[in-house]
Amino acid sequence: MxxxxxxxxxxxxxxxxxxxxxxxxxxxxxxxxxxxxxxxxxxxxxxxxxxxxxxxxxxxxxxxxxxxxxxxxxxxxxxxxxxxxxxxxxxxxxxxxxxxxxxxxxxxxxxxxxxxxxxxxxxxxxxxxxxxxxxxxxGLGDIAAQVLRTPVDPVQSFTDDPLRMMRAARFVSQLGFVIEQDTAAAARALADRIEIVSAERVRDELVKLLLGAHPHRGLVELVDLSLAEHVLPELPAMKLEIDEHHRHKDVYEHSLTVLDQAIALESPAGSGGPVESPDLVLRLAALLHDIGKPATRRYEDGGVVTFRFHETVGAKMAAKRLKALAFDKDTIKQVARLVELHLRFHGYVDAAWTDSAVRRYVTDAGPLLQRLHRLTRADVTTRNKRKARALARAYDDLEQRIDELAAQEELDRIRPDLDGNAIMRILELPPGREVGEAYRHLLELRMEHGPLGAERAEQELRRWWEARQN
Missing domain, CATH: 3.30.460.10 (Beta Polymerase, domain 2)
Known part of the structure; x- marks a missing residue:
C-alpha cells in the first residue's frame, strides 16, 4: 500500500x-x-x-x-x-x-x-x-483488535501529557475503538490533570470528538473517564436520579439519544444540503439542549416533576460553558439560541398557530431555522409510538405552513412595507429614534397581517403617528 x-x-x-x-x-x-x-x-x-x-x-x-x-x-x-x-x-x-x-x-x-x-x-x-x-x-495488532493503548506505561504517558486522555475519547469517536483497561484506569486516576491543559486545546479535542463518526461513544468515554467533570461538567450533571415511578426521563441518556437522532437528520456530507454533515452547531445544541434541567428541576404537589424555563436557563449555561472552552462568538450565539428555542414548537402542538405566530417562529430562528427543524424533531425520544407519530405529523404541518407562507411572502426576508427613507419622507422626520420606532411598528403589522402594500402601510403609519401626537 x-x-x-x-x-x-x-x-x-x-x-x-x-x-x-x-x-x-x-x-x-x-x-x-x-x-x-x-x-x-x-x-x-x-x-x-x-x-x-x-x-x-x-x-x-x-x-x-x-x-x-x-x-x-x-x-x-x-x-x-x-x-x-x-x-x-x-x-x-x-x-x-x-x-x-x-x-x-x-x-x-x-x-x-x-x-x-x-x-x-x-x-x-x-x-x-x-x-x-x-x-x-x-500497533498493528491493536488496530486489528480495535484497541487504544499507550506505547509506554499509561500513568507516565498521561502524567507527561494530560491531553492524551482527551485524545483517547476522541479516537473512540473517530475510529470506533475501545480503550484498553489499564489505559482507561490510568486516565480515571489522573483525570484532574486535564485542568493544566489550555481551554483551546481541550476545545479542539472536543470538537474533533463531536465531529467524529461515533460521538455518542466518545462522550460516554469522556464521562466514564471522569474527564467530563473537568471539561464539560454539565454533561455528567444531567445524570439525574430517576424516581421510582419514572416521572421524568434520564436527561443524560435522552441528550445522547437526541444527539444521535440529530446527526441522522443532517444532510449527507458533500451534498450541499441545508445542514451538511458533520454540523458542529447542531451537534452542540443537541447535546446541550437540556443542560438547564438539573438547575430547574422541581417536585410539585402530587409528585409531578417540572423543569420550568429550563430552555432559557440552559441557553445561558450553554453560552457560559462554550465561552469557558474558548469557542468563537458566532458558535456560542448560535448554540445558545437553538437551546433557547428548542421548546417553542410545543406551543404549536397545544393549539393551532396563527400565520403571525408562524412568522415569528421563522423570524426568531432566522438563519438557524433548518437546524431548529432538525433539533426539534430529534428531541422526540418518547417510547409511545402514537405520541411520536402525532408530534411528527404536527411538525410536518408546521413545516408545510412555513413553506407555504415563505412562497407567498419570502418569509426569510421579512421587512416592513416601507423602509426608513420612506418613513422619513412621509412623516418629514430626520434620522433618529422616532424613525426606528415607526419602522418597528410597521414590522409588527407586517408580522401580524402579512404584506400590506405601500398605500395601506402609509395609511397605517400616519394613523400611528397621529395617535402618538395626541
Whole structure:
C-alpha cells in the first residue's frame, strides 16, 4: 500500500538516504493507510537535525519555500509537485509536572521517537525509501483488535501529557475503538490533570470528538473517564436520579439519544444540503439542549416533576460553558439560541398557530431555522409510538405552513412595507429614534397581517403617528 505513495515522497526518501540520514512516514498517515482511509497530513520523522533537514528540503523543492515556524521543536515543512510534508527530528521529551509543554531534546532512534507517541496505533512508521514497516509497540495488532493503548506505561504517558486522555475519547469517536483497561484506569486516576491543559486545546479535542463518526461513544468515554467533570461538567450533571415511578426521563441518556437522532437528520456530507454533515452547531445544541434541567428541576404537589424555563436557563449555561472552552462568538450565539428555542414548537402542538405566530417562529430562528427543524424533531425520544407519530405529523404541518407562507411572502426576508427613507419622507422626520420606532411598528403589522402594500402601510403609519401626537 505504501508503494503507491506519490513519487516526490520516494525521491525525498532517497535524498535523506544519500545524505546519510533516516526518514520515516509516521503516526496518523500510517494508521489511516492500514485502516484503508485517506489522510491529508503527511508527517515524517528523521534522524537529521533541522539545519540538515532544511538543506535537503531545499534540494527537493528546488529552493522553494520552507516553513520553519516549528524549528525550535525540530519541525520544518515544504511542498513540491503538489505534495506537502512536515518533517520533525527524532525527539525525546521531559515534562514539568505543572505543564504539558515538553522540554524538547533531539533523539537518535526511530523507536525512541515512536515511544513518545500517544497510542500504539499512532506509533507505527514506514521508512523511506525502503518502505520498511516499523511497529515496535504492536500497533498493528491493536488496530486489528480495535484497541487504544499507550506505547509506554499509561500513568507516565498521561502524567507527561494530560491531553492524551482527551485524545483517547476522541479516537473512540473517530475510529470506533475501545480503550484498553489499564489505559482507561490510568486516565480515571489522573483525570484532574486535564485542568493544566489550555481551554483551546481541550476545545479542539472536543470538537474533533463531536465531529467524529461515533460521538455518542466518545462522550460516554469522556464521562466514564471522569474527564467530563473537568471539561464539560454539565454533561455528567444531567445524570439525574430517576424516581421510582419514572416521572421524568434520564436527561443524560435522552441528550445522547437526541444527539444521535440529530446527526441522522443532517444532510449527507458533500451534498450541499441545508445542514451538511458533520454540523458542529447542531451537534452542540443537541447535546446541550437540556443542560438547564438539573438547575430547574422541581417536585410539585402530587409528585409531578417540572423543569420550568429550563430552555432559557440552559441557553445561558450553554453560552457560559462554550465561552469557558474558548469557542468563537458566532458558535456560542448560535448554540445558545437553538437551546433557547428548542421548546417553542410545543406551543404549536397545544393549539393551532396563527400565520403571525408562524412568522415569528421563522423570524426568531432566522438563519438557524433548518437546524431548529432538525433539533426539534430529534428531541422526540418518547417510547409511545402514537405520541411520536402525532408530534411528527404536527411538525410536518408546521413545516408545510412555513413553506407555504415563505412562497407567498419570502418569509426569510421579512421587512416592513416601507423602509426608513420612506418613513422619513412621509412623516418629514430626520434620522433618529422616532424613525426606528415607526419602522418597528410597521414590522409588527407586517408580522401580524402579512404584506400590506405601500398605500395601506402609509395609511397605517400616519394613523400611528397621529395617535402618538395626541
Amino acid at each position: 505504501f508503494a503507491a505513495l506519490p513519487e516526490p515522497l520516494h525521491a525525498l526518501g532517497r535524498l535523506f538516504e544519500e545524505a546519510g540520514h533516516e526518514l520515516a512516514l509516521v503516526g496518523g498517515p500510517v494508521r489511516d493507510a492500514v485502516l484503508g482511509r485517506s489522510s491529508a497530513d503527511l508527517d515524517f520523522t528523521t534522524s537529521a537535525r533541522p539545519d540538515e533537514t532544511e538543506r535537503i528540503l531545499r534540494a527537493w523543492n528546488g529552493g522553494g519555500a520552507i516553513w520553519d515556524m516549528g524549528r525550535d521543536f525540530g519541525t520544518l515543512g515544504a511542498a513540491h509537485a503538489g505534495v506537502k510534508v512536515e518533517i520533525t527530528t527524532y525527539r525525546t521529551e521531559t515534562y514539568d509536572p505543572t505543564s504539558r509543554k515538553p522540554q524538547v531534546a533531539f533523539g537518535d532512534t526511530l523507536a525512541g521517537d515512536l515511544s513518545r507517541r500517544d497510542f500504539t496505533v499512532n506509533a507505527m512508521a514506514v521508512r523511506l525509501p525502503s518502505l520498511e514497516f516499523v511497529d515496535p509497540f504492536g
